[in-house]
Amino acid sequence: xxxxxxxxxxxxxxTDEPGIPFNYEVLFENxxxxxxxxxxxxxxxxxxxxxxNSALIRVREQFHNDEIIPAHRLDRATAGVVLFVKxxxxxxxxxxxxxxxxxxxxxxxxxxxxxxxxxxxxxEFPVVRTSRILKxxxxxxxxxxxxxxxxTTTIEVAPDQSxxxxxxxxxxxxxxxxxxxxxxLRVHMNGLGLPIVGDDLYPDIIDRPYDDFSSPLHLVARTxxxxxxxxxxxxxxxxxxxx
Numbered sequence: 001x002x003x004x005x006x007x008x009x010x011x012x013x014x015t016d017e018p019g020i021p022f023n024y025e026v027l028f029e030n031x032x033x034x035x036x037x038x039x040x041x042x043x044x045x046x047x048x049x050x051x052x053n054s055a056l057i058r059v060r061e062q063f064h065n066d067e068i069i070p071a072h073r074l075d076r077a078t079a080g081v082v083l084f085v086k087x088x089x090x091x092x093x094x095x096x097x098x099x100x101x102x103x104x105x106x107x108x109x110x111x112x113x114x115x116x117x118x119x120x121x122x123x124e125f126p127v128v129r130t131s132r133i134l135k136x137x138x139x140x141x142x143x144x145x146x147x148x149x150x151x152t153t154t155i156e157v158a159p160d161q162s163x164x165x166x167x168x169x170x171x172x173x174x175x176x177x178x179x180x181x182x183x184x185l186r187v188h189m190n191g192l193g194l195p196i197v198g199d200d201l202y203p204d205i206i207d208r209p210y211d212d213f214s215s216p217l218h219l220v221a222r223t224x225x226x227x228x229x230x231x232x233x234x235x236x237x238x239x240x241x242x243x
Contacts, residue, residue, distance in 0.1 A: 018210055020053040027081065027237050032230065033094065034059060034068070034084045037239050040216040043076040049210065059084055072098040075183070077200075080107070080221025080239040093229040098180075104225040107175040107185055108158065108243040110218035111194040116169055119193030125173075126156040129188040133181045141201055142183040144191055152178040153188045167197055167218075172243055174222075185219065218243055 022039035135142035158172040190202035
């Protein structure tokens with residue numbers, strides 16, 4: 001089935017599409033790429049009931065360019081740095097950087113303090129969580145299952161960050177994924193008995209109205225570091241969103 005976000009045709013108009021009252025900030029732009037700081041609740045690409053209220057379509061409309069495509073994606077629930085490629089001839093070079101794990105990505109999340117883990121007694125950080133994650137297409141949650149590992153995340157407690165106002169007993173963690181499985185960071189934190197604050201999928205599915213923006217997932221793609229595959233320039237982009 002063809003991804004509608006990849007078609008080079010005029011935008012389709014969606015009747016009664018729910019609005020998303022948050023927008024991105026452009027962190028960087030040059031002749032080939034656009035880097036944005038995506039807010040929570042805004043999907044990277046069209047999905048479900050959202051089309052024009054996706055980062056991709058908003059960026060295409062802002063820059064009047066239907067060739068724009070993301071080099072990678074963030075979940076709708078996750079905020080942070082996303083890189084878009086402007087022209088079809090450059091897509092492969094940038095997308096391969098992500099597929100070959102040549103981009104260093106660091107995330108931050110808010111979760112219960114280590115001593116409050118419901119699964120691992122007094123886990124010692126940093127932790128390298130390695131497991132096999134499977135997600136069926138029609139199932140909301142992904143699961144860790146026995147078998148050959150396909151997902152690895154290094155998790156550390158962020159220094160001098162003891163949590164957030166209104167969330168006692170929490171602290172900030174830095175997450176360094178070496179792989180990119182669906183919901184990997186959320187699954188790995190939940191597997192440690194430290195589910196991310198605001199997670200409506202792990203450990204339990206919480207059914208919230210589509211227009212309930214009161215409890216964002218406290219997960220941010222904080223930094224993206226890479227070398228431009230065409231010019232060799234070294235880039236580090238940082239999200240401004242609070243965790």
